[in-house]
Amino acid sequence: MPRETHQWTLLIAGWFIALVATLGALFIGEVMGQMPCTLCWYQRIAMFPLVVILGVGAFRGDMDTWRYALPLSSVGLVIAAYHFLQYAGLLPAPIVPCSASGPSCSGAGMLIMGIPIPYLSTAAFAGITLLLLPLARKQS
Template structure:
């Protein structure tokens, strides 16, 4: 295995590790802490959970083409997380909020981890880290 292959595998593995930690964190918050996810959280989960599989298989097989399957999910998740963060901080007008009175609010105090760290910001950071790793995998391809 060449140094380029080693770097690609390292970045793929790193992206998988971020996706795994984010997925386990979401499950912990929902199942152990009992916090119901809002509508935007569900969309972010829909984008994050399959990344554990696509990136894991890609890292296991040292297949740099895993970015073809993973990047669209990461971009979509990043978009939802960015919108959710803007909504949480009150930058997006309340009139276009996707969360209704029937479910948890997308922007109240329940959207924080231990009352300190905003969950939308954690999700945005995870998707950004995955996208950075995928960019570095693609960059480490031989010319």
């Protein structure tokens, strides 16, 4: 496979993950009527622009798209990992983002295919970040 085709495939794969994650978040919020918790909002802020950035980059064949997308996916990954660790009970939190007084993603209704939303978000950001890293290495 030619180098440019491989790089383009990485961009498309990252775009697809971002698209599925964004559509999933919109489905949960708009169709299921579930409000996101504070950490979920921050993750959405990082994920939603990735659909546009990676989509336009792949459409234009711009292999420098990683310069814009990688920082965004990395920040999202840090927030998602923090949320993952809180949800799993491995990290005690002084601030409880998923509480009874506000929106919570810790309820039984907040599972997609039996998987908690914080786990799916972490997997999505990790996938996008891992797909963009080879582009950064090849062009640095």
